[in-house]
Amino acid sequence: MAPKLLYVVNIPRFFLSHRLALALAAREAGFEVHVATADNDADSIQKIAEQSLPHHPLPLSQHGLNPIGELRTLLALCRLYRRLQPQLLHHVSIKPVIYGGIAAKISGCPNIVQALSGLGYVFVSDGWRARLLRGGLSPLFTLALKGAGSRVIFQNPDDQQLFLRRGWVRAEQARLIRGSGVDTDRFLPKPEAEAGLPVVLFAGRLLWKKGLAEFVEVARRLHGRALFRVVGYEEGSSPLNVPAARLRAWQAEGIIEWLGARSDMPPVYADSHIVCLPSTYGEGVPKTLIEAAACARACVTTDSPGCREIVKHGLNGLLVPPGDSDGLTAAVKQLIEAPATRARMGAAGREHALKGFSARQVHAETIALYRSLLAAG
Numbered sequence: 001m002a003p004k005l006l007y008v009v010n011i012p013r014f015f016l017s018h019r020l021a022l023a024l025a026a027r028e029a030g031f032e033v034h035v036a037t038a039d040n041d042a043d044s045i046q047k048i049a050e051q052s053l054p055h056h057p058l059p060l061s062q063h064g065l066n067p068i069g070e071l072r073t074l075l076a077l078c079r080l081y082r083r084l085q086p087q088l089l090h091h092v093s094i095k096p097v098i099y100g101g102i103a104a105k106i107s108g109c110p111n112i113v114q115a116l117s118g119l120g121y122v123f124v125s126d127g128w129r130a131r132l133l134r135g136g137l138s139p140l141f142t143l144a145l146k147g148a149g150s151r152v153i154f155q156n157p158d159d160q161q162l163f164l165r166r167g168w169v170r171a172e173q174a175r176l177i178r179g180s181g182v183d184t185d186r187f188l189p190k191p192e193a194e195a196g197l198p199v200v201l202f203a204g205r206l207l208w209k210k211g212l213a214e215f216v217e218v219a220r221r222l223h224g225r226a227l228f229r230v231v232g233y234e235e236g237s238s239p240l241n242v243p244a245a246r247l248r249a250w251q252a253e254g255i256i257e258w259l260g261a262r263s264d265m266p267p268v269y270a271d272s273h274i275v276c277l278p279s280t281y282g283e284g285v286p287k288t289l290i291e292a293a294a295c296a297r298a299c300v301t302t303d304s305p306g307c308r309e310i311v312k313h314g315l316n317g318l319l320v321p322p323g324d325s326d327g328l329t330a331a332v333k334q335l336i337e338a339p340a341t342r343a344r345m346g347a348a349g350r351e352h353a354l355k356g357f358s359a360r361q362v363h364a365e366t367i368a369l370y371r372s373l374l375a376a377g
Contacts (some may be wrong), residue, residue, distance in 0.1 A: 002032040003374055006086040008077070008096040010060060012037040012044035018117065018180040018287065019092060023053060025363040026370065031088075036080060056080055060095065061237065070099075077103035085109075088370055093117055098137075101144025111373045113366075114145055115153040117180065118284035118306055119162075141168040149376070151369060153177050155284030158305035175369060178309055179285035181362030182294050182353065189296035189350055190270035192343075196227070198336050201272035201297075203231040203265070203288045204279075206242040211278025211302070213242075218276070218329045219255045226336050231268055233261035240281075269295035273342060274335050276300045277307065280322045285309045290357045293317075293349035298342040300331045310357060316349030 005026055009015040015023075015037055027033045035048055039057030048055045058080070059072045073095075081089070081103055090113040091100035097114045104112050145152055145168055152169045154160035154176050163169045193199075202215045212230070219228035235241050247258045262268055269275070275292035277299070283306030290310050292299050299317035301307040311317040318335065320327035335342055 002030055003087040003370075004034065004084065005031040005088045005090065005370065006034045006036060006056075006081075006084060007090045007092065008036045008058075008100045009092045010038060010095055012041040012048060014093075016044055016047055020048070020051065021181065021183065021359055022363050022366060024051065025359075026367055027053075029367050031370070034084060034086065036077075056084070074099050074103055078106050081107035081109050087111060088374060089113065090115060090370075094119075098140045098144045101150070102140075105143075105147065110149045112147070112150045113153060113369060113373070114150060116159060116163075116284070117155060119159055119282035138166065138168070141166075145169050145173070149373060151175055151373060153366070153369070155179055156306045156309045159284070175365075177362055177365050177369075179290055179357050179362060180287060181359030182287065182290045182357060184294050184354055184358045184360075187266055187269070187291050187294035187353075189346065190266075192273050192339070193271060198226045198273040199271060200226050200228050200274045200276050200332060200336070201231065201268065201292075202229070202276055203268065203291075204277060204286070205235050205238075206230075206232045206244070206247065207235060207238060207240040207281060208242055209240050209279065209281040211280065214278040214323070214325055214328055215276055216250055216255055217325050218278075218332050221329050222333060222336065223255065225333070226273075228256045229272065230256050230258045231260070231262050231265075265291060266295065269297055272297060273339075274298055274300060274332065276328075276332055278302055278320075278322075278328055279307060280304060283307055285357070290353055293357070294353040296346035296350040298335050298345035299349065300328065300335065310352070311349075312352065316345045316352050 007019060007023055009019060023033050034054045036056040036058050038060040045055055058076050061069055077099055088111045089104055089109055091097045092115045101114060150173055152173050155178055160174050160176055204210050206212060234244050250256045251258045269292055275297050277286055277288055279302055285306045289299050289301060293310055293316055299311045301311050302322040303319040304322050308319055311319060313319040318331040320331050
């Protein structure tokens, strides 16, 4: 009988963009795959169902702090685990990791993969919500992550070392798998467009901590030297959300061009010359930067955990200190004016992506981890 594998992810759209390909690879490898997400995005849930993946809706709020609502989430997970009785759980991001880890222990699920796709809002924000959450995390992580059948996937070594130093995870539990993987047969190098101004692209969720304000500031300073383009969608439940109205206002001023959300990203990268992500979000490894590297586009990003995993300064892009608008402007300007440098960095980025960040490699490493857990149990 095929072992039953359940993915638990906050947001249906995030599952589609970051974990669907892994789930399909696991099914191809012989697992019976199920998916549980928040129940608040009917379109994305329908797309999951179209892949013939059984979907289990959860009362899960990504950024909610209502104690009654959070208890409902925990109890719903316990009921789901007892009913479904999966042989293997794969939790993705902080809330599923903590609540799912606790529910698994209550429900007797023996094999758990805990995937921390970056530390995100909780660890980078100075707001009262984030401070409140940080204050209670230590005992919760210790409880949720412990156990002989628990393995913890980190996307970058900075996050892994933080958890080891704080005693939240033991060395034998930790695994480093860099990012969620990119289909390098789909994200392919294309020649830069020669006509018109160079295009500098920001792609990602519209969050302040992703560096959108810094990107717009560079666009103001370098107005007329390049076209600055934004692709992304709002995350309305996040305190860090940049409202769509702000994007429309920047576009009306002629500072940026906003394309909204796009699912067809390869042609977006093909139409770009430079990819710029000035993130201070607490990334795992930003998928945008991996995709850009696979498409042979030079990148400018911050010298921060996750970002510096995929972008190596001077090799396939430029790193600047977080929050340094002058340094960011200088780096973008340098690449705008140096097409030969962009070409060299783009070729190096493609090689870098192929060596350690392809979906094929990430899927193989993750499925090998599943099998080792089941064999040990």
